[in-house]
Amino acid sequence: MNFDQILSAIGGFGKYQKMLYIWICLPQILLAFHMMVSIFTGATPPHQCRESPSSAVGNQSFVPGTVNMNFSLLDSSCFSTKALLQGNRTERVPCGHGWVYSKETFQSTTVTEWDLVCSRAGLNSLGSSIYMFGLLVGSVLFGAMADRYGRRFVLLLSIALQTVFGVAVAFAPNFPVYVILRFVVGATISGVIINAFVLGTEWTCTKKRMLAGIITDYAFGLGYMLLAGVAYLIRDWRKLQLAISAPGFLLIFYIWVVPQSARWLLANDRREEAIALLRKAALVNGRVLPPTVQVEKCDILGGGRKSHSVMDLVRTPQMRKRAIILFYIWFVNVLVYYGLSLGVSRLGTDLYLTQFVFGLVEIPARTLVLLVLPCSRRFSQSGFLAFGGLACLLMLAIPADHPNILAALAMAGKFGITASFAVIYVYTAEIFPTVLRQTGIGVSCMFARMGGVLAPAINMLHNHSPATPLVIFGTSPLLGAILALALPETADRPLPDTVEDAENWEIRPLPTKEDPEMCEDTSHAASSTEKQELRHLASQT
Incomplete structure (x- = not known):
């Protein structure tokens, strides 16, 4: 067994x-x-x-009426505006006495x-x-x-x-x-x-x-x-x-x-x-x-027992191909997830309400994954990546004076990437064998965090070329969707335990109706008949 x-x-x-x-x-x-x-x-x-050391008590304090808190002034946050006596010119002087902060x-x-x-x-x-x-x-x-x-x-x-x-x-x-x-x-x-x-x-x-x-x-x-x-x-x-x-x-x-x-x-x-x-x-x-x-x-x-290392993830041909594809998909998921999250952070003016809505949108994405994942891991992974990438690319066709449509497409992209993120955790654990599962997920997370570090830098490109971040966030998931089709299907398949199991995935037999690999209703105690059947099965194996 x-x-x-x-x-x-x-x-x-x-x-x-x-x-x-x-x-x-x-x-x-x-x-x-x-x-x-x-x-x-x-x-x-x-x-x-703060215009003078006595304007407020402590760097974080703000006494109403002491300082004119006109936050609409462009230079008021970093420079003190000082009027010169000669003419109508002003000069910007760096803050010399610290800052006064709003406590609203x-x-x-x-x-x-x-x-x-x-x-x-x-x-x-x-x-x-x-x-x-x-x-x-x-x-x-x-x-x-x-x-x-x-x-x-x-x-x-x-x-x-x-x-x-x-x-x-x-x-x-x-x-x-x-x-x-x-x-x-x-x-x-x-x-x-x-x-x-x-x-x-x-x-x-x-x-x-x-x-x-x-x-x-x-x-x-x-x-x-x-x-x-x-x-x-x-x-x-x-x-x-x-x-x-x-x-x-x-x-x-x-x-x-x-x-x-x-x-x-x-x-x-x-x-x-x-x-x-x-x-x-x-x-x-x-x-x-x-x-x-x-x-x-x-x-x-x-x-x-056999010793294994990170190199075993890429030592054999099938493991190497799957590991590289999985690493890329992890990278893309986090890159686009954080990239879109930063891009749609201005949807609401209330920070607390925006935070709540961003958490709420995760629920329908996970629910959809629960419905489609039993059918296929491979096509679910590919489909959600493609959906997220296409939503980003469609934003390129929307004029800047239609912010509501842009926001809707950005949320659609985040929905697809969130669902893809849920799939990749399950998919990765099922592809890597037991002896390398934790190491494989650990290295995958390393590539994912690289995407998280790069996401803010890519968003900064918006100042020079507004289309560049969307092109990156759109094309990278589409490439991942294509690569995901080269991964094996793991739905209703036993987990591989050794590297040899993973290499021979395609020739491993599928579980049949007679195999005790499918979940059974365990809400009741085993009957004597069930126990006899289990003993008979064990003796045969």
């Missing part, structure tokens, strides 16, 4: 797996908080030069506390880039660690580090320390994302496998929307950072409830531990573990 057959025999999507999904989804809400909180904590409110929307942000405006405004963008670099480093570091030390250990480590350093950010004494702490938080976010997703995938049977990605995406979208409400109630950046980080301490009980991946244990020749976990899962699901697995401890993964 291979692992998928054993997993279905003990209940491929029973109570045990459903409880696991609950534990996987809770951290996703906190991840959304950390990913999007800089929209509020790093916001730049309206500001103007925010009580304080990192910008107002450390004066990250005017000549120092680039530091704010640099902090965001370093945070994204942390996501990149974390995807590679924690991905490789999980393949070596196990999904559970690295998941728990990432949650713990994220909580500790997230709270520490709220007490950062200066901007350099703030940036360093945020870098660490970004790295741990990647560790939580990829390990929670893979752990859910490896415990789920073939038929319900896609839920490991889509359900967690719903939880992320929920956190996306909840952040708008939390930020609306807490307008001080330090208190907001503390409010989104401290709940992580409540997850300490994960030490006792989150299981290791039995598939990973078997792939690393730790059979006794794997069988103990499978027996526990069978008990919770009201099933029985086949006797052959309990007594003979058969070679489920077809070989003993």
Whole structure:
């Protein structure tokens, strides 16, 4: 019996797996908080030069009537307008006494506390880039660690580090320390994302496998929307950072409830531990573990432990082709997702309402994926990429004096890319074999973060050529849609466990109706007849 057959025999999507999904989804809400909180904590409110040291108390203060806060003046934010006595000329003098900030929307942000405006405004963008670099480093570091030390250990480590350093950010004494702490938080976010997703995938049977990605995406979208409400109630950046980080301490009980991946244990020749976990899962699901697995401890993964590295992703021809295509699709998804998000950020004047709507649009995109993904992974991936790319290219044909149509097309493009993003998580986990799954997803996330870093730079090209960003955001997904058609179809197929399984994908037999690889209803306990059938099947294999 291979692992998928054993997993279905003990209940491929029973109570045990459903409880696991609950534990996987809770951290996703906190991840959304950390990913999007800089929209509020790093916001730049309206500001103007303080004309004298006594104009206001503290750099972040604004006393009504003390300074004329005319935010419509172009130079008032970075230069003090000083009238000369001779003639009607004026000269621009850099702010010498700091700035006065409006407190209409925010009580304080990192910008107002450390004066990250005017000549120092680039530091704010640099902090965001370093945070994204942390996501990149974390995807590679924690991905490789999980393949070596196990999904559970690295998941728990990432949650713990994220909580500790997230709270520490709220007490950062200066901007350099703030940036360093945020870098660490970004790295741990990647560790939580990829390990929670893979752990859910490896415990789920073939038929319900896609839920490991889509359900967690719903939880992320929920956190996306909840952040708008939390930020609306807490307008001080330090208190907001503390409010989104401290709940992580409540997850300490994960030490006792989150299981290791039995598939990973078997792939690393730790059979006794794997069988103990499978027996526990069978008990919770009201099933029985086949006797052959309990007594003979058969070679489920077809070989003993073997060391693997990142190079194994491109060492063999089929793996190399698929890995390169997947890396490109990950890159394009994040590039266009963040590129369009930055481009449509001016849809609403209320920042909190805009944040909520951006989270809300994720829900229908994920729902559509749930409906079409069981039919085909390959065509779903290709179709959503093509839809997003075509929407961007259509924007080139719309005049600038039709902003509503442009906004609608931009949202359509974001819808397609969001759906494509949901597919690629599931697709990648199903294509890479167990022995390289975590490493493969980690490297894929590294390419994705490269897209996130480049997206703002590409948007800056709009100042020189408004059409250039749209051409890039339109053509790159279309190329990805074509390349996706060269990937194998993984719907209703067993997960490959070894590199040899992945290389021989096309000649591996499809599961038949008689094979116990499809999910069964595990809401009731196994009857004596079912137990006899399972024992008979085990004895034959």
